[in-house]
């Protein structure tokens with residue numbers, strides 16, 4: 001089969017430069033040239049348009065209202081107070097103002113017009129932030145369990161996210177040349193990229209690190225999952241899992257969600273060498289064997305299944321020159337965030353805030369964005385994002401805790417946290433409309449209202465104290481990982497969703513399609529019946545997802 005057109009664009013991009021500079025200087029359009037729209041993804045940005053305003057613009061014979069989304073590279077989701085302040089100011093000056101926390105522990109800003117891209121990137125650079133390789137066919141933002149109180153080894157393990165991100169960065173200086181006006185280097189030998197070469201990877205590539213017992217980043221949804229193994233308070237190493245990925249395409253039965261398979265254990269007690277070499281080897285296998293013709297079948301999960309897991313493991317070992325040890329036992333018991341105050345073993349305090357669908361803004365009488373800014377300005381905390389689109393106000397000294405608490409109370413944040421139901425606290429929705437070009441149905445703008453109704457239903461059945469994970473996406477790409485939810489709602493058309501059920505609370509089992517293309521009334525009716533049965537037929541301590549799997553599917 002012929003290579004996909006994207007392969008040619010990458011190959012001819014002159015190290016991801018394309019004609020981006022020329023595109024930027026064309027003042028007649030808010031858009032970029034077509035090929036450049038693909039190349040900018042490797043620089044962490046997407047060309048989008050406001051879909052709410054398409055018809056109005058078309059009627060006036062105006063081009064679409066183009067703008068750009070920029071996504072930061074933030075391994076492990078860690079941010080200093082100064083960096084938060086900078087993001088806040090950049091969002092106010094250059095974007096819609098909403099600071100959007102993603103399901104992969106980073107921040108996106110939307111609505112940046114073409115002439116503001118460079119100033120935005122420059123402002124990020126001033127506080128040592130960049131957006132390199134957060135999109136495109138390359139290794140993306142490396143994520144790591146967010147909660148520092150989870151383990152005394154949290155920061156040591158989180159450092160791996162940084163190291164892996166650095167190790168798998170592209171060599172091209174294009175980002176610095178185009179966005180930061182770095183002088184062009186005459187001798188391009190420095191740019192030789194033995195890993196990515198000219199064509200980069202066949203498709204996006206994602207790595208996550210989990211620290212059991214918490215699986216807050218859904219480690220098995222990643223191309224590579226590293227599960228930290230801690231013995232007697234020391235980091236022994238990592239179990240390595242490969243071939244996770246969630247997306248499906250309607251009408252294409254060859255596509256499917258897949259959980260990563262654990263292939264073995266690597267010792268990290270003496271050095272990080274084995275870990276870094278192994279992720280490099282896995283990336284290079286995907287580079288060499290991934291499908292470059294059909295982008296729908298190009299993720300690592302298909303490479304793994306096409307060649308078989310045994311072949312894959314042996315190929316990693318062959319490239320590494322050593323064998324994996326047998327995988328070590330581990331147990332996930334949690335996936336949610338520990339809301340409110342927590343103290344870690346070193347005595348630092350952390351406050352986890354619920355941010356509905358990751359959108360930090362001041363609205364409906366709650367000035368969340370202003371409150372976080374004020375905390376940042378007090379310079380008493382760092383900020384950590386979780387894989388559940390939330391923020392941890394982190395690393396606070398005991399003496400500073402009253403300062404943070406005072407700000408939280410002055411803005412009514414703790415009172416707000418007390419009003420939240422458990423279903424909402426376990427919910428996530430993807431961005432979807434109006435910016436996502438692939439959206440078929442609403443997600444982040446619709447789920448909050450649906451949860452109001454479902455929480456009423458749960459109370460009616462006396463189930464308001466149940467922890468049930470609910471997730472919604474506007475299409476089957478799975479950006480809020482709905483295939484791992486106990487209740488997954490996946491958009492099929494405006495106002496209609498496939499209802500998936502039967503995932504487990506810990507995120508170790510995929511759910512299954514229960515009913516297709518339901519409207520709101522049908523969703524509520526189906527769940528009403530299931531909640532009633534759950535209430536009367538469940539086993540002691542059985543979760544909703546486990547109940548549905550046992551009673552309906554098995």
Ligand code: SRM
Nearest residue numbers: 102103104106245246247299429430431435436477478479
């Ligand atoms: Fe995603 C494409 C948003 C996490 C699977 N995703 C998109 C795009 C860029 C649409 C596009 O291609 O033009 C969306 C931008 C919307 C917007 O307006 O901002 C988008 N994805 C998101 C975010 C922002 C959702 C959120 O609300 O938090 C998440 C950003 C994560 C990050 O910081 O990097 C996001 N996307 C995910 C995840 C979850 C994860 O990685 O843990 C998945 C499923 C896991 C996986 O990769 O299998 C996911 N996004 C996709 C796919 C399907 C990929 C595939 O294998 O086919 C697409 C479409 C594509 O790549 O062609 C996609």
Ligand code: SF4
Nearest residue numbers: 430436439474475479
């Ligand atoms: Fe867009 Fe679909 Fe991802 Fe939602 S799941 S952000 S609609 S691509």
